[in-house]
Amino acid sequence: MKTATLKTATLFVATLLLAGCQSTYYSAMEKVGIHKRDIMVDRIEDTQTAQEQAQVQFQSALEQFQSVINFEGGDLEAAYNDLNSEYQDSLAAAERVRDRIASVQNVSDALFDEWEDELNLYKSDSLRRASAQKLKDTRRQYQRMMVSLEKSEQRMQPVLDAFQDQVLYLKHNLNARAISALKGEFNTIKADIDRLISDMQVSIDQSRQFIQALKQP
16 A cells, blocks of 8 residues: 555655656655655556456456347447447556556666665675575566566457457447347457456466565565
8 A cells, every 4th residue: 555655755756857757756756765665566556456447447348248249129329339438448447557567667677777786885795695685586576577467468458459349340330230240259258358357366466475575674
């Protein structure tokens, strides 16, 4: 969870640095006591939230698609509008996930570069070796998390592409024959969404484990 201090500091610094670069942002945050490690944890938690919201949204879109193929009369254009709305919401949810993952990568690269550089500042060989080992372990755990995040991210686009096809086809063919054609696609889309939601849950769990490891001394 975000702390009130981190929220307040982030808002304050962001207000001051609307046109600034990330390195300037990180430097300004450190001056108010918020370090890259804190920002990394915060952004990973934001990514978890975005993924959880995306899971709900893709499931909602699937349910709407199912209601369309079970259509038995009424306003077919309204059914199309509802499906298109779910598709647009799914696009937005996917974009939020992508943005959050990119923000995690940005601060993580900055953190690891700084950590690597600061190894040279140690006077004690034993402390330097211990810190270097901790960096190596953290990087390995981070890479495991990122592989999981990227896998779930990559599964989103094929699902979105398939949904777009269904929405477009329904738009251009508002009739019973179109509904019949969409039924043949349902099982494939459902399987893809189930796999996507499962992969997202794996990456959420991996990111939680990484945060726990990061907080260990």
